[in-house]
Amino acid sequence: MNQQIIRKLGIAAAYAFLSSVALNFxxxxxxxxASGITGLSQLLSELLADRLQITLSIPTLVLLFNLPLLVVAWRRIDRSFTIYTIFAVLLTSFMMKIIPVYPLTTDPVICGIFGGALHGLSVGLTLNSDFSTGGLDIIGILVKKATKRSIGSFFIVFNICLQFFAGWIYGWQYAFYSALSFFISGQMVDYVNAKQKRVQLMIVTESPIALTASLQTSIQRGITVINDVEGAFDHHEKKLLLLVISQRELKMVKQLIHQVDEKAFISIAPGVSTNRTFFEW
Incomplete structure (x- = not known):
């Protein structure tokens, strides 16, 4: 078993633990x-118990909701992605059962802030590792591919709608606290998920052909080559390479540049936007 597989399994376990703590603590x-499919399962579990006297646990409903979504992910996203997602879903349902409900506090503001932060952190880690937590993450990825909107923004819209129905049925007070928690969770997802963050690189190099070939082989990105660039100190002719990559790729790209041209000058501009999506699952 290679290190990448071990790392992904470890992140799946971390997600299962953090999300279960967010829910039960x-x-x-x-x-x-809760947010997403877990929140929907929580609401449905309460409705079934209150209105029909039917008992279905939250972990059981989470599994039932995820089954058709995992089939869609297998067909529309990626099979390796789906295999790790299945592991994350099964492990999460298991941990939701074995980790007891432990009230560190019942203050709804504190619970909303820390529950949302923990959950958003765990979701962002999985998305940043090429798989998801199932449920709403799968829908969010498909929506992002179709509309180019951020996954975190989709989470916020879905969960506000969920809270509207929860507040309408059980009272508005805690629905507003839950909406706050979802907003924090969505922002944390976008903060942690480095795939969605783009940086622009400007590379001044004397080895443009070798460097361009190395970069395109490793990251498969379009590169703009600007000719006739002259250094002000030595007046040697150089070329300028311009490309946009994800924040997650930055460390690897800098290592590639150093291997090909140790004297290359690199300028990094964060927070850029483009008119195209350069990465898809």
Whole structure:
């Protein structure tokens, strides 16, 4: 088993633990609905118990909701992605059962903030590792591919709608606290998920052919070559390479540049936007 597989399994385990802690230590004690499929499962579990006297646990409903979504992910996204996602879903359902509900506090503001932060952190880590937590993540990835909107923004819209129905049925007070938690969770996802962050590189080099070939082989990005660039100190002719990459790729790209041209000058501009999506699952 190689290091990449071990790393992904470890991140899946970390997600399962962090999301279960967020639910059982903060959201349930604070009477706050969880986000995504877990929140939908929580709401449906309560409705079935209150209206029909049918008992279905949250972990069981999470598995039932995820089954058709995992089939869609297998067909529309990526099979390796889906295999790790299945592992994450199964492990999460297991940990939700074995980790007890432990009320560190019942303050809804504290529960909303810390539950949302923990959950957003765990989701961002999985997305940044080429798989997801299932459920809403799968829908979010498909929506992002179709609309180019960020995954975190989709989470926020979905969960606000979920809270509207929860507040309408059970009262508005905790629905507003839950909406705050979802907003924090969505922002944390976008902060942690480095795939969505883009940086622009400007590379001044005397080895443009070798460097361009190395970069295109490794990251498969379009590169703009600007000719006739002259250094002000030595007046040697150089070329300028311009490309946009994800934040996650930056360390690897800098190592590639150093291997080909140790004297290359690199300028890095964060927070850029483009009119094209350069990465797809």
């Amino acid at each position: 903060f959201w349930l004690p604070g009477k706050i609905y």
